[in-house]
Amino acid sequence: MDKPAIEFVEELYSKEEIEKMVTQFQEKGYVILPDVFKRETVDPFVKQLEEIMIFDGLKNTIPHNSPHYIHCAYTPRARQVLPYTLSHLNSKPYPCLNTTIIIIQKDGDTSYIPEWHKDHSPEGMPGKEYYYPSTVFLAFYFEDMTDEHGPTLTIPGTHRDLSIYPVDKNSYADVAVIPDNDDKKLPVEAIHCRKQDAVLLDQRIWHRGTARKAPGTRYIFVYGAYPIAHFYGTVTHMPESQLHAWIHAKNMKDRVFFGGYFAPPDREALKAMEKELDELEKAGGPVREFLRAAY
Ligand SMILES: [Fe+2]
CATH class of the missing domain: 2.60.120.620 (q2cbj1_9rhob like domain)
Known part of the structure; x- marks a missing residue:
């Protein structure tokens, strides 16, 4: 393209x-x-x-x-x-x-x-x-x-x-x-x-x-x-328990509260993300790593 x-x-x-x-x-x-x-x-x-x-x-x-x-x-x-x-x-x-x-x-x-x-x-x-x-x-x-x-x-x-x-x-x-x-x-x-x-x-x-x-x-x-x-000041990954709360949210309020505006990635999104990361790595990166949250 x-x-x-x-x-x-x-x-x-x-x-x-x-x-x-x-x-x-x-x-x-x-x-x-x-x-x-x-x-x-x-x-x-x-x-x-x-x-x-x-x-x-x-x-x-x-x-x-x-x-x-x-x-x-x-x-x-x-x-x-x-x-x-x-x-x-x-x-x-x-x-x-x-x-x-x-x-x-x-x-x-x-x-x-x-x-x-x-x-x-x-x-x-x-x-x-x-x-x-x-x-x-x-x-x-x-x-x-x-x-x-x-x-x-x-x-x-x-x-x-x-x-x-x-x-x-x-x-x-x-x-x-x-x-x-x-x-x-x-x-x-x-x-x-x-x-x-x-x-x-x-x-x-x-x-x-x-x-x-x-x-x-x-x-x-x-x-x-x-x-x-x-x-x-920083962008971090969320604690895994929050990730759990986000993915298992049973209603819109919880989903937004734990994860923000967008829905958690589904399989299709995960595949697309993996592909992007692979391409980034192949191109010599760096694959940017954000901090884990301060948990
Ligand atoms: Fe409008």
């Missing part, structure tokens, strides 16, 4: 640029991160996606073991900004991926156009005080988005403001109106990023998809990340 053709801009943002972007993210609920990719390398990447695209029985996607599936999550500039959107701590948390969503819609396919919604209900914010989101979406659109391309629409500020609804609650009509003032449309903003940009979205914002009118296929990659505090 070909190496992903898309290339990153390695030069990091300045402190001032980050501050500006984080301020916009907190005020509006989304921000465009400019020039995270080298523009001329985006089209060749999209061409590769076309070649490896599969239909999994439900939707078009790409194989989850393809490097193309994860490649954009390495983007240095996006990774640089992410921790600042997740916590005010001086000792910034490590962002950790918890989900990947690949949206591929071929010509004219409008089967997945989400209506106005919030991915998360706001996490306790009755006043004006800012609460950091528990997860953030990092999204890539891989083309210059115009209204013709079916951009994501947002209502800026609604990640903090619970009084605004984009639908008329009596009729559920899909119009953005201010409650008690049906004449005045809410300020809806389309996210017009360029192919070399990334987007950070606070999932508490009202947002929706729109139908694409331009010819061609829509590719959107979304990576969800949440913060992990790292006061203890």
